[in-house]
Amino acid sequence: MRPDGIRAQLRTLVFILSLLLLLVGITGVGGVLLMKRTVGVVTDWAGPAVVANHAVLQDLTDAETGLRAWIATGDTAFLQPYYAGLGRLPRDEAELRRFSRQREPLAGFVAEQQQRARDWLDSYARVRLSRPAGAGTITPQLFLVGKQKFDLIRQANTRIVHRLHAWIQSARATERTQLSWTIALAGLISLIGAGLGWLVGTLMAARISRPLVLMQRAVDRLAAGDTAARAEPSGPREVRKVAYALNAFADENDRVRALEGQVVEQLRDLDRAKDDFLSTVSHELRTPLTSIAGYVELFEDEFGERLSPQQATMLAAVQRNVQRLRGLIEDLLTLSKAEAEAFRTSFDVLDLTHLTSDVAHDLRTVAAQRGISISEVHPTRAMVLRGDYAQLSRALLNLVSNALKFSPDGGTVTIRVKQVGDHAHIEVSDHGIGIPAAEMPHLATRFYRATNAVDAKIGGTGLGLRIVQAIADNHGGRLELESVEGEGTTARLVLPMTTADPNAADPGAAGRTAGPVAADASREETALPAG
Amino acid sequence: MATIVVADDDADIRDLVVFKLEQSGHQVLAFGDGASAVEACHQQVPELVLLDVMMPGMSGLDACRAMRADPTLATVPVILLTARAQESDIEQGFLVGADDYVVKPFSPRELASRVTAVLQRSRT
Numbered sequence: 001m002r003p004d005g006i007r008a009q010l011r012t013l014v015f016i017l018s019l020l021l022l023l024v025g026i027t028g029v030g031g032v033l034l035m036k037r038t039v040g041v042v043t044d045w046a047g048p049a050v051v052a053n054h055a056v057l058q059d060l061t062d063a064e065t066g067l068r069a070w071i072a073t074g075d076t077a078f079l080q081p082y083y084a085g086l087g088r089l090p091r092d093e094a095e096l097r098r099f100s101r102q103r104e105p106l107a108g109f110v111a112e113q114q115q116r117a118r119d120w121l122d123s124y125a126r127v128r129l130s131r132p133a134g135a136g137t138i139t140p141q142l143f144l145v146g147k148q149k150f151d152l153i154r155q156a157n158t159r160i161v162h163r164l165h166a167w168i169q170s171a172r173a174t175e176r177t178q179l180s181w182t183i184a185l186a187g188l189i190s191l192i193g194a195g196l197g198w199l200v201g202t203l204m205a206a207r208i209s210r211p212l213v214l215m216q217r218a219v220d221r222l223a224a225g226d227t228a229a230r231a232e233p234s235g236p237r238e239v240r241k242v243a244y245a246l247n248a249f250a251d252e253n254d255r256v257r258a259l260e261g262q263v264v265e266q267l268r269d270l271d272r273a274k275d276d277f278l279s280t281v282s283h284e285l286r287t288p289l290t291s292i293a294g295y296v297e298l299f300e301d302e303f304g305e306r307l308s309p310q311q312a313t314m315l316a317a318v319q320r321n322v323q324r325l326r327g328l329i330e331d332l333l334t335l336s337k338a339e340a341e342a343f344r345t346s347f348d349v350l351d352l353t354h355l356t357s358d359v360a361h362d363l364r365t366v367a368a369q370r371g372i373s374i375s376e377v378h379p380t381r382a383m384v385l386r387g388d389y390a391q392l393s394r395a396l397l398n399l400v401s402n403a404l405k406f407s408p409d410g411g412t413v414t415i416r417v418k419q420v421g422d423h424a425h426i427e428v429s430d431h432g433i434g435i436p437a438a439e440m441p442h443l444a445t446r447f448y449r450a451t452n453a454v455d456a457k458i459g460g461t462g463l464g465l466r467i468v469q470a471i472a473d474n475h476g477g478r479l480e481l482e483s484v485e486g487e488g489t490t491a492r493l494v495l496p497m498t499t500a501d502p503n504a505a506d507p508g509a510a511g512r513t514a515g516p517v518a519a520d521a522s523r524e525e526t527a528l529p530a531g
Numbered sequence: 532m533a534t535i536v537v538a539d540d541d542a543d544i545r546d547l548v549v550f551k552l553e554q555s556g557h558q559v560l561a562f563g564d565g566a567s568a569v570e571a572c573h574q575q576v577p578e579l580v581l582l583d584v585m586m587p588g589m590s591g592l593d594a595c596r597a598m599r600a601d602p603t604l605a606t607v608p609v610i611l612l613t614a615r616a617q618e619s620d621i622e623q624g625f626l627v628g629a630d631d632y633v634v635k636p637f638s639p640r641e642l643a644s645r646v647t648a649v650l651q652r653s654r655t
Contacts, residue, residue, distance in 0.1 A: 286636055287544065288543075289635075290547075290635040290636035290637060291547060293636045294547040294636070294638070294639045295547060297638055297639050298547065298550065298551065298639055326636060
């Protein structure tokens with residue numbers, strides 16, 4: 001029999017222990033009953049038999065003493081105990097016979113004592129009573145006969161007493177033996193019970209608890225990330241069921257994880273394919289563009305001075321659009337590169353104040369052509385963080401170029417670097433045309449250009465902010481835009497100021513698809529022209 | 532005035548380069564692939580070689596490498612024309628022994644001045 005469930009096992013254990021307890025009880029009660037019977041032999045039979053035997057001897061002794069006194073004195077008053085003794089004798093003898101009935105050799109002894117008493121009465125007492133009594137009437141011969149006969153009675157009586165005492169002794173011995181056996185047996189069964197109970201209990205506890213312990217280990221391993229860990233279904237049914245459920249859960253978890261991995265891999269493949277496509281297309285576009293731009297230049301060199309004003313305008317339009325196409329292809333390449341590098345941006349420790357100064361320096365000449373001044377505001381101390389210098393330069397270049405593009409001639413563009421909490425803020429502000437609030441969410445989408453920028457015939461590819469966004473994502477940062485249409489725009493690049501290597505984490509996980517965050521959404525008009 | 536070998540698989544660009552360089556007074560030999568260009572260099576050692584990187588068959592990089600392996604051509608200056616602007620490509624160009632590179636789309640005027648600069652450097 002193999003009890004399956006915990007309840008069945010516990011029930012079996014309790015049943016076995018109860019059975020053993022019952023056995024101890026039965027042994028005790030049986031022993032006591034047996035002893036009671038043994039003691040009963042003494043109290044109910046041997047004891048009264050001794051009393052009866054003694055009474056018989058007493059009757060006869062009374063009779064013998066009375067007779068002897070009458071013989072010595074002749075006074076008949078002494079015959080009274082004689083008759084009294086003989087009067088009681090039959091009843092006492094009957095009593096003794098009753099106890100000795102069918103108990104050999106006691107019955108024989110009792111019959112012998114009775115027969116000797118008759119003999120003493122017939123051959124001495126009654127013979128002597130028929131003769132005179134008093135001094136000088138004693139005949140030594142008869143006296144001797146009487147004494148001998150009475151001694152025989154005493155001997156028989158003594159034999160009965162011995163026999164009865166022997167019986168009592170043996171009963172007592174039996175009782176002692178039974179007591180010893182009862183104690184020994186009850187003790188032994190108790191010991192066996194205790195031992196068996198302990199053994200069965202321990203085994204059963206182990207059978208229940210060991211699978212639980214094993215399962216707990218499996219759960220611990222699973223929790224620690226060991227996906228191959230499984231519980232071994234063993235032990236009671238309930239525990240096995242839990243183990244099966246746990247394993248099913250772990251299997252399901254594995255399946256989901258594998259599926260998740262596949263989906264992520266597919267998404268990455270798609271992303272890579274998109275990047276490859278973008279860069280291939282850009283490269284392929286460059287070759288014809290080289291011919292177009294080159295021949296336009298040769299054409300201008302050769303015939304520029306002989307063109308009519310209308311022809312010159314046409315050529316200028318071609319040149320302008322070739323330039324625009326060139327910018328578009330460059331931006332597309334830069335963007336696909338920035339996005340492709342989400343997982344392999346090279347992070348070095350760099351000083352933001354140097355970076356802003358470099359970019360400002362590079363753009364001052366261009367700005368001066370339109371009378372725009374670039375001012376820098378940054379703390380005197382270094383602003384150190386980990387980042388990719390080339391990417392961050394490109395991002396800042398795009399932001400400042402935008403600001404210049406949308407600023408009126410003679411305006412001011414401000415680059416401000418500051419620390420806010422554990423983030424660095426690089427703000428680029430202009431007093432340009434701003435952008436309609438409704439167009440804010442689209443700004444960092446590819447090729448999106450603000451309507452007022454298009455209306456104002458300000459050139460651009462619609463990729464500049466998308467590139468900045470991608471670079472911010474690569475650095476675990478974000479791009480924030482504030483703008484009031486007609487008043488100006490502030491673009492803010494927020495970067496985490498950590499000197500720890502962010503490649504340990506996933507710098508691209510900060511949300512590549514997220515749009516720019518409007519820093520102050522409560523302001524009514526916030527927007528930035530895209531470039 | 533110098534002898535220049537040009538290799539580009541795109542005929543329009545090839546003609547553009549030839550036109551500009553001839554206009555600048557050079558004698559130009561043009562080819563559509565790297566192998567022919569290297570072969571021509573063996574016939575007559577030029578003063579400069581212009582190689583497009585992306586060409587079917589022998590690429591510009593391979594052609595440059597082949598020239599550097601040949602003692603008679605090892606010192607001839609090479610300018611690479613590349614549609615790629617990635618640092619790794621430029622680095623590879625210098626590794627195989629190119630003297631300069633011009634990124635497409637390029638301006639013919641810029642190309643002519645680069646050629647002049649490289650020629651001046653090699654003559655001194």
